Amino acid sequence: MTTAIEAAAELFPWSDPEFQQNPYPWYDRARAAGPVHQTDEHTYVLTRYDDVMHYAKLPVMSIREADWVNPNPWEAFENTVLSKDPPEHAKSRRLFSRWFTPKLIKEWIEYTRESTEEVLSSYKRGTPIDAHWDFGVVPTHITMARVLDLPAGDPEPLFWALWDAMLIQATDPAPGTREVSVKGLNYMFNRTEELLREKIEKPGNGLADAFIQAYHDGTITWREVLENVVLFYMSGAPNPAVLIGAGFEVFAQHPEIMREYRDKPEIRERVVNEIARLTPVELILTRFPTEDIEIHGVKIPAGSRIKFPVGAVNRDPDAFPNPDEFDYNRPLDASRNLTFGLGTHACAGQAIARAEVTEILTMISERFDSVEMLAEPELVRTDRLVAYKTLPVALR
Amino acid sequence: MSELQILFGTESGNSEMVAEEIGEALAAQDISTTVRDLGDVTIDSLGSAPLILVSSTYNEGDLPASAEPFYEALAAERPDLSGLRFAAFGLGDSTYEHYSKGVDTLRGLLLDLGARQVGDTGRHDASSGTDPVQTANEWATETVGLLIPATVK
Numbered sequence: 254m255t256t257a258i259e260a261a262a263e264l265f266p267w268s269d270p271e272f273q274q275n276p277y278p279w280y281d282r283a284r285a286a287g288p289v290h291q292t293d294e295h296t297y298v299l300t301r302y303d304d305v306m307h308y309a310k311l312p313v314m315s316i317r318e319a320d321w322v323n324p325n326p327w328e329a330f331e332n333t334v335l336s337k338d339p340p341e342h343a344k345s346r347r348l349f350s351r352w353f354t355p356k357l358i359k360e361w362i363e364y365t366r367e368s369t370e371e372v373l374s375s376y377k378r379g380t381p382i383d384a385h386w387d388f389g390v391v392p393t394h395i396t397m398a399r400v401l402d403l404p405a406g407d408p409e410p411l412f413w414a415l416w417d418a419m420l421i422q423a424t425d426p427a428p429g430t431r432e433v434s435v436k437g438l439n440y441m442f443n444r445t446e447e448l449l450r451e452k453i454e455k456p457g458n459g460l461a462d463a464f465i466q467a468y469h470d471g472t473i474t475w476r477e478v479l480e481n482v483v484l485f486y487m488s489g490a491p492n493p494a495v496l497i498g499a500g501f502e503v504f505a506q507h508p509e510i511m512r513e514y515r516d517k518p519e520i521r522e523r524v525v526n527e528i529a530r531l532t533p534v535e536l537i538l539t540r541f542p543t544e545d546i547e548i549h550g551v552k553i554p555a556g557s558r559i560k561f562p563v564g565a566v567n568r569d570p571d572a573f574p575n576p577d578e579f580d581y582n583r584p585l586d587a588s589r590n591l592t593f594g595l596g597t598h599a600c601a602g603q604a605i606a607r608a609e610v611t612e613i614l615t616m617i618s619e620r621f622d623s624v625e626m627l628a629e630p631e632l633v634r635t636d637r638l639v640a641y642k643t644l645p646v647a648l649r
Numbered sequence: 650m651s652e653l654q655i656l657f658g659t660e661s662g663n664s665e666m667v668a669e670e671i672g673e674a675l676a677a678q679d680i681s682t683t684v685r686d687l688g689d690v691t692i693d694s695l696g697s698a699p700l701i702l703v704s705s706t707y708n709e710g711d712l713p714a715s716a717e718p719f720y721e722a723l724a725a726e727r728p729d730l731s732g733l734r735f736a737a738f739g740l741g742d743s744t745y746e747h748y749s750k751g752v753d754t755l756r757g758l759l760l761d762l763g764a765r766q767v768g769d770t771g772r773h774d775a776s777s778g779t780d781p782v783q784t785a786n787e788w789a790t791e792t793v794g795l796l797i798p799a800t801v802k
Contacts, residue, residue: 307744310744339708339709343707343711350662350714351661351662353661353662354661354665354666355662355663355665355666356662356666356669357662585777585778586778589778597708
């Protein structure tokens with residue numbers, strides 16, 4: 254006889270490659286079975302849009318892992334927004350929040366445009382190109398490097414170092430993952446520290462310089478400088494790249510959307526938002542309530558782990574009718590999704606990421622008539638994260 | 650031409666954007682404005698020209714970063730603002746408990762110090778999915794008429 258907890262755990266086979274590739278049928282079953290599922294002694298999963306949008310952002314939902322959780326190598330970012338609750342969170346976020354205002358993002362997007370232009374200048378129409386690397390990773394990495402005022406270098410080793418580092422965040426990482434993760438983190442930190450040392454010799458006027466200045470002013474420690482700069486330098490490309498890659502797939506599958514995107518600038522934000530809804534990148538948000546909380550009659554003790562699967566929320570049919578369909582005409586007041594998170598820990602790079610995706614897809618739609626997929630794209634996945642590996646296309 | 654000041658309190662730049670766009674929209678009606686971040690406004694530099702106040706809300710109903718020093722200075726020194734007229738616009742998100750509270754905190758203090766508010770407090774609700782600039786400009790166009798005659802008297 255299976256217990257209720259065992260039965261609930263079967264609703265979410267986090268480590269099953271089939272689930273990771275297409276979790277939506279599982280999420281549909283789990284949502285239909287109930288709004289809250291306890292899947293082990295400490296873990297609860299919420300499945301419905303309305304619940305997650307409400308509960309995930311409550312002040313009791315701490316980002317800090319409960320005491321029973323094994324220490325995680327991501328404690329390397331202990332001194333950043335990733336690891337802090339309010340009110341400390343505000344101090345960390347305010348170190349950089351004025352660097353990503355709508356006004357400045359207009360300037361930063363010029364870097365995206367220039368670097369995309371450079372990729373296009375050596376591209377011959379109709380020939381193969383990897384849309385993931387050449388349009389997803391390269392322009393967004395260069396944009397962030399310019400914001401920081403650090404040399405862009407080769408984004409490929411950085412991209413995979415971050416991927417490796419993130420592997421440990423899977424629900425049930427394979428043996429040996431911790432070592433791989435630590436190695437990735439070490440690479441990221443060592444590389445960034447080298448660049449920061451060079452920068453101290455040759456200062457500039459970027460976000461990295463602002464962190465160094467805050468250190469000289471005594472506002473933050475050197476460790477905070479390093480953690481923050483690693484965070485930005487490594488995260489400029491990978492997440493936006495998934496949305497950009499998904500945008501190419503949408504253009505290939507729906508040529509009419511590519512034409513509409515080109516002809517109607519007023520729909521572009523909504524198209525990008527619909528790409529984001531259907532293509533979450535960070536796949537599970539996790540919080541630890543600091544007080545006992547009751548959700549739909551389920552008593553969840555303080556210190557439990559609550560998982561909010563982004564895909565379950567973004568395709569809840571009660572919030573998004575025909576949820577698997579790409580429909581950028583969804584009502585404006587019902588277009589909000591969980592892809593960039595919400596509340597205190599909503600993605601700090603959300604506005605620049607949306608602007609980068611919008612700009613790159615605009616350039617592609619204006620320069621070319623169609624996108625042809627040359628092969629099935631290759632992706633890498635855990636239950637926590639997804640990335641393209643290759644996305645071979647021809648632009649005609 | 651009338652002189653009007655637009656002061657914004659911002660956390661991540663949305664109120665800054667809205668304030669600057671209101672300035673542009675009013676410029677198109679031949680109303681000259683100066684736009685300043687509340688973080689740069691001292692009590693001495695506040696002046697008596699009518700003003701439009703734009704502010705967001707941070708976290709659980711808190712003031713945005715750039716409005717905090719201004720608020721604290723006013724609260725500490727409590728200058729007499731009885732000659733001042735202002736209109737107010739808030740940016741918020743109604744899915745949060747303390748929706749648009751930041752602008753109300755600032756408004757409340759100005760009123761307490763004798764300033765007079767004209768028109769209704771404008772609000773943009775981020776959960777509506779609409780463009781805050783459009784909402785703010787419509788509000789400003791309606792409200793500015795109430796603000797300016799007062800200075801001409």
